[in-house]
Amino acid sequence: TAVWISDEFMKRVQNDDDWYLFDPLEVSDLNELYGKEFSARYNEYVAKAEAGEMRMFKKITAREQFKSILISLQTTAHPWLCWKDTINNRALNNNTGTIHLSNLCTEITLPQDVDNVAVCNLASINLSRHLVFDEHSDAGRLDFAKIEESARLAVRQLDNLIDITRSSVNEADFSNQQNRAVGLGVMGFTDVVEKLGFSYESEESYDLIDEIMEHVSYAAIDESANLAQERGAYPNFEGSRWSEGLVPLDSIALTEADRGVPIKVNRTTRLDWDA
Structure with a gap:
């Protein structure tokens, strides 16, 4: 197993911002986006969530999410960390x-x-x-x-x-x-x-x-x-x-x-x- 990590997520970890978890079926276009285009579209979904226009979402701190990933990695050797934007941009x-x-x-x-x-x-x-x-x-x-x-x-x-x-x-x-x-x-x-x-x-x-x-x-x-x-x-x-x-x-x-x-x-x- 692996996690496909975007620059947007790491920026939010660095700035101690929130991270929004969405229903994949509701944000399926994010799968094809990376870099600036991913960040722009993701933030559109965040704005829609705050406006009550998303059917389902959950908000946690990005650092909390990243911490849970690292704890799992340390204790089980999974998930592997893959850097979505770096991979696609390069x-x-x-x-x-x-x-x-x-x-x-x-x-x-x-x-x-x-x-x-x-x-x-x-x-x-x-x-x-x-x-x-x-x-x-x-x-x-x-x-x-x-x-x-x-x-x-x-x-x-x-x-x-x-x-x-x-x-x-x-x-x-x-x-x-x-x-x-x-x-x-x-x-x-x-x-x-x-x-x-x-x-x-x-x-x-x-x-x-x-x-x-x-x-x-x-x-x-x-x-x-x-x-x-x-x-x-x-x-x-x-x-x-x-x-x-x-x-x-x-x-x-x-x-x-x-x-x-x-x-x-x-x-x-x-x-x-x-x-």
């Missing part, structure tokens, strides 16, 4: 509909509807197999060129997997072919940190995983573009933010614009993303 496949949910582990957020069951094809790069040690000392380093090579190979493998995979759900096969979504992650980072002699919670470890994931992301996106030139773009490419030349780092500014407040996050890069 989605680069924004032309395929509003994202309403995630998968069990919350690493995949894709839109789906009655005709499309979201599918993501996954692989992980074993970082410990990309360590290089100097034969004359105990010093080690990661081979980033090899990591990029592995990322490119994984993208091609996953793209091939989409073509040979068939499920028992036609809507899943259709969505898989239309969107060709892949997810590429890493494993073995703890092994790497230990072998390099870093503390897991150190700045060195933080900088290292940031550098690793930039290389993985860069190579994966670039290889996906190469595949599009060779085999054609995926069917839902046109109209997406990918088609506008945006990459994930660019989507932070979209979220900032929607929230109207700056987001404090490290945006420095090591690679030439404008190439």
Whole structure:
């Protein structure tokens, strides 16, 4: 189970305001809205509730609601917390509909509807197999060129997997072919940190995983573009933010614009993303 949390809710938590609980059937349009549009419509419903124009609602403090969520999370490990507006504002496949949910582990957020069951094809790069040690000392380093090579190979493998995979759900096969979504992650980072002699919670470890994931992301996106030139773009490419030349780092500014407040996050890069 998970809770789909909006920025509007967190603003009300921060300001110690009330939170209104409505009958989902009476406010069903909220499911398709996020960001500023969600907040505007939600506040319209709040005004209607205060005017006695809503059939059913309940008012509690936002902090009371958030506290109950956190207590449940602490005592039962559920619900998972998913950030509705961040997920949708940062989605680069924004032309395929509003994202309403995630998968069990919350690493995949894709839109789906009655005709499309979201599918993501996954692989992980074993970082410990990309360590290089100097034969004359105990010093080690990661081979980033090899990591990029592995990322490119994984993208091609996953793209091939989409073509040979068939499920028992036609809507899943259709969505898989239309969107060709892949997810590429890493494993073995703890092994790497230990072998390099870093503390897991150190700045060195933080900088290292940031550098690793930039290389993985860069190579994966670039290889996906190469595949599009060779085999054609995926069917839902046109109209997406990918088609506008945006990459994930660019989507932070979209979220900032929607929230109207700056987001404090490290945006420095090591690679030439404008190439």
